Amino acid sequence: MTQTEPHMSEPLRLGIAGLGTVGVGVVKIVRQKANVLAARTGRPVVITAVSARSRDKDRGVNLSDYAWEDDPVALAKRDDVDVFVELMGGHEGPAKEATEAAIAAGKDVVTANKALLAHHGQALSETAEAAGQVIRFEAAVAGGIPVIKALTEGLAGNDITRVMGVMNGTCNYILTRMQSAGLPYDEVFEEANQLGYLEADPTLDVGGIDAGHKLALLASIAFGTRVDFDAVELEGIQRITIEDIHQAADMGYRIKLLGVSQMTGRGLEQRMSPCLVPDDSPLGQLEGGTNMVVLEGDAVGQIVLRGAGAGEGPTASAVMGDVMDIARGLRIATFGQPSHTLEQAKPAKSATAAPYYLRMELLDKPGALAKIAAVMGEAGISIDRMRQYSHADETAPVLFVTHKTTRDALDHALKGFDATGVLASPPVSIRIEAV
């Protein structure tokens, strides 16, 4: 064995707060794989205590061997707990209080809580690191994909140039289902709701907030900066229509809720928004609820990671990856380098130029297209491809794919379109991301 910690053959004792899908998944792994976990780490991994809202609920696993705490804060402070496993969720209230209590009581923390870390990660990790404890959160980003580990450790010799990802399976399910079934957003949203795919507050999913939390965490590790969720440019998928999906497909693209972060000359760019990606790219081909993260480094080039982004098994797998690291004595700063050394990045909104997809309904009168083209010319936007579709009514659907342009120039053009008086409805613009 290579570990040098004292008491290496002592059990590692987990206290699990939250017994929903993921918590139950963790309990199952610890119970069913005791031998293999001990063989791999050189010490038993055990659960000593658990906590959840309802003690009586039948969760399909035997919890009778574990002490029960109604209060997660009490669980976090127990002397027989080495690692506080926080699977409650929510960025305020019990999850935050219990995590703070665990750190104050000298426990390591493993959490799946992206919201908590996106809002309070800096403070929590500074406190933990000052006391020699670790906070680990592989399960918070992209479910079972070991992306935090890949970025923090595997690619530690790289300057990371860009991170990207489809990290909300529900949104990807909705978008790919709209395309495959030809159904409008509202109908597929309702389907997803019936299937139980949506959070209690669906805006967390379809508004891009959940995925935005994940992007902010990835960006911190990638660029050595403090987590800055408030600086993420957020846009959900609610305005994506079946027309846009069909017409993007017709031009060779798929629409994805894509997170992108890169360090630019103007500051740190963090965007979570619908984007067009080529339909033959790995991101374009991602169907259903699967997640994909793309990591780009100056040495390694592009690494693509794909796997289940949610669910009992995959998320519990990620939690256990962190637990196993702690059991093996593999201890690393929360965001890859000591939290007090992370820099506060200047936010740069849509700093990088990109081509855009533009869809508009022109009133069917002479000179309409010329007016639109003139506005684009004035804004310095050149056109890569244009299509006008045949039409029976009084408006003409027109699509443009522009050459690379800045968000500022695009906003200027969008204002100009409005002033022409030839649009039947507000134009739709979606960034095309080079992947």
Add this chain to the structure above:
Amino acid sequence: MTQTEPHMSEPLRLGIAGLGTVGVGVVKIVRQKANVLAARTGRPVVITAVSARSRDKDRGVNLSDYAWEDDPVALAKRDDVDVFVELMGGHEGPAKEATEAAIAAGKDVVTANKALLAHHGQALSETAEAAGQVIRFEAAVAGGIPVIKALTEGLAGNDITRVMGVMNGTCNYILTRMQSAGLPYDEVFEEANQLGYLEADPTLDVGGIDAGHKLALLASIAFGTRVDFDAVELEGIQRITIEDIHQAADMGYRIKLLGVSQMTGRGLEQRMSPCLVPDDSPLGQLEGGTNMVVLEGDAVGQIVLRGAGAGEGPTASAVMGDVMDIARGLRIATFGQPSHTLEQAKPAKSATAAPYYLRMELLDKPGALAKIAAVMGEAGISIDRMRQYSHADETAPVLFVTHKTTRDALDHALKGFDATGVLASPPVSIRIEAV
């Protein structure tokens, strides 16, 4: 900081043996990124000494700051080296001697040498672990993709059910280039040779040996077994014809040199051979020199990792990932659990059933097809799809896709075909892998 090792602010001192592409890549990273490496690990990462065959060669990097050793064994023993970075290659001779010397002298080892570990990994790691040293080899498998880390650490809470991969970029280049250009094997092989893609002994690539080494290493970690390269069923791509590539494509498949390992009721299966995979699967869509590894675990489901499998930057990135772990005090057993606890698996040749692709040239006489079909029926092989192509000459090309069958049944049928006297040439059979 969470690390607790003594002297954490002391530099970590590397001795690099081998200054080919990868060695030069490592030197560049250490020289160009000193600040970021130190920020991430809390200590400087420096090179103190280097060794290579020729001292005078211009490698495009400044080596004058480093001590030079003609003999890698001398380098391995130097007092001012903490980590011996072995980038020479070859499983006997200097690489082995120097690695043994480094371990004996109390150094940690980082290596890109798949052949060395595939042949001597067990002995080397037992010695290293007994002395408290680590051997790390991320760069030995799938270049820049952090797959060893993902499997050993990220998925440590899983029972791994199967590992698969396209792990030789040269073979994948040849196969995809044959398809895209419609060129025969020999011609594309020569192209690859001209481009410098092939090893000095090309059989290492096209014979599947290099990829087989990688598979044996992955299997050891995945299943907690001793590396057993000799038990890998090896078959190269030399017999793959442009006809098979076209006709596989016609049935919706691509041909890949695919490694597959799984633990079965009959023992450990390790195969590195040409396989058909669906053309719309991530493996089927993998073009050119890129690598892809698929990891399947009982909790996590399927994780797919994609990236550059070779080249200066990607391989140096993997070497540096291991170096950074050591600098951070992240120390883990070579194969994920103490080497002396690894089991000797019973090899099981092609234990799992699969559908097969069969191509044959039938002599154009009455009853030929009936005879072939009868042989398959006797062998218990049922046919999923069959195609006979129109033909101008005296032989008729016929394709079969069978339902799942065992390798034994297939071998039985292949013998039976021979006895029918209706074949113009030996039939081609290629396994179809469910991915």
